[in-house]
Amino acid sequence: MANRVHNFNPGPAALPLPALARAQEEFLDFAGSGMSVMEHSHRGKEYEAVHHEALRLLRELLAVPESHQILLLQGGAHYLFASVPMNFLRPGQRADYLLTGSWGERALEEAQVVGQARAAASTASEKTYRRALRDDELPPSDDAAYVHYTTNETVHGVQFHHIPTVKAPLIADMSSDILSRPLDVGRFDLIYAGAQKNIGPSGVAVVIARKSFLESGRTDIPRYLRFSTHAASDSLYNTAPTFAIYMIRNVLAWLKEQGGVEAMARQNAAKASLLYQLLDESPDFFRAPVERDSRSLMNVVFRLPSPELEDRLVSEAKKRGMVGIKGHRSVGGLRVSLYNAISLASVETLVQFLRDFRAQG
Numbered sequence: 412m413a414n415r416v417h418n419f420n421p422g423p424a425a426l427p428l429p430a431l432a433r434a435q436e437e438f439l440d441f442a443g444s445g446m447s448v449m450e451h452s453h454r455g456k457e458y459e460a461v462h463h464e465a466l467r468l469l470r471e472l473l474a475v476p477e478s479h480q481i482l483l484l485q486g487g488a489h490y491l492f493a494s495v496p497m498n499f500l501r502p503g504q505r506a507d508y509l510l511t512g513s514w515g516e517r518a519l520e521e522a523q524v525v526g527q528a529r530a531a532a533s534t535a536s537e538k539t540y541r542r543a544l545r546d547d548e549l550p551p552s553d554d555a556a557y558v559h560y561t562t563n564e565t566v567h568g569v570q571f572h573h574i575p576t577v578k579a580p581l582i583a584d585m586s587s588d589i590l591s592r593p594l595d596v597g598r599f600d601l602i603y604a605g606a607q608k609n610i611g612p613s614g615v616a617v618v619i620a621r622k623s624f625l626e627s628g629r630t631d632i633p634r635y636l637r638f639s640t641h642a643a644s645d646s647l648y649n650t651a652p653t654f655a656i657y658m659i660r661n662v663l664a665w666l667k668e669q670g671g672v673e674a675m676a677r678q679n680a681a682k683a684s685l686l687y688q689l690l691d692e693s694p695d696f697f698r699a700p701v702e703r704d705s706r707s708l709m710n711v712v713f714r715l716p717s718p719e720l721e722d723r724l725v726s727e728a729k730k731r732g733m734v735g736i737k738g739h740r741s742v743g744g745l746r747v748s749l750y751n752a753i754s755l756a757s758v759e760t761l762v763q764f765l766r767d768f769r770a771q772g
């Protein structure tokens with residue numbers, strides 16, 4: 412096998428090797444058709460089989476009930492930041508956003524371009540975020556068009572470990588933790604996720620939405636921007652990002668073989684606890700700023716005593732084949748992303764390296 416690194420990138424992120432190898436194997440001659448999957452018509456039977464398999468696997472892996480429909484859209488999570496308010500926020504209405512990190516802020520800013528939207532609750536403190544929100548901190552949202560929150564804040568490393576209880580329709584950005592654990596889809600009116608963290612390559616956003624909610628969307632916006640358009644055509648209204656969806660199929664097939672989201676949840680908990688344990692062992696050296704019960708199992712954020720030491724750690728890690736651990740440019744520090752494709756063995760290698768680095772001081 413080629414020389415693969417331990418890839419802790421935040422997104423686009425590591426993909427499971429078997430999903431990549433399968434693509435390599437099928438690349439030039441897909442399903443005996445004499446061409447690659449990306450050279451097929453998106454309306455041909457070869458591609459359609461892949462498209463529907465991806466949708467079927469998502470439904471099975473996340474136990475999506477019949478009340479909900481799954482869409483595969485282009486434009487990433489940012490498309491949803493804009494299209495959610497365009498579809499579901501009408502003049503005279505207000506949308507409530509719960510802020511626990513910078514992606515939620517970004518979603519709110521976009522909604523405010525469209526209509527009236529407010530930060531209904533926030534854990535911002537000293538220009539950063541260190542925790543999720545408790546239910547008793549949420550204002551009543553009975554009169555909101557919807558409540559939006561981010562299940563896992565990828566930059567700040569803050570994750571909700573419960574689903575907020577609200578009266579209004581609930582919408583969640585799950586870009587960085589979808590498929591990492593079992594999910595009660597029925598509690599949500601709309602879930603969305605950019606694919607490039609836990610689902611596949613960039614270029615696709617997965618949407619899972621209650622059918623009745625989708626149908627309630629505005630119809631006075633361009634057709635392409637209406638969720639109902641894509642729902643009515645099984646996400647084949649126009650040319651789909653066929654190769655990205657093919658890769659998603661490969662990742663989902665791999666995930667199913669691994670034992671699905673329950674197996675992922677167990678492995679993700681084991682990986683994160685290995686790393687947090689080390690950080691907690693020496694709080695004078697490693698500083699993990701996020702409060703314990705809000706710690707992300709996907710993005711482990713921490714600091715060293717100085718930025719110089721952090722830079723040295725990043726470059727020494729790279730020499731040892733471990734990449735992607737620099738914190739987001741907006742917050743600095745270090746961040747290790749532990750999505751589904753990261754093996755326990757990779758985390759063990761990293762933890763041993765961090766232990767040695769600390770010993771050198």
Ligand SMILES: *Cc1c(COP(=O)(O)O)cnc(C)c1O
Nearest residue numbers: 487488489514565584586587605
């Ligand atoms: C990465 C990320 C985004 C941005 O995704 P794009 O596909 O680049 O638009 C939004 N929200 C969360 C939680 C993310 O992790």
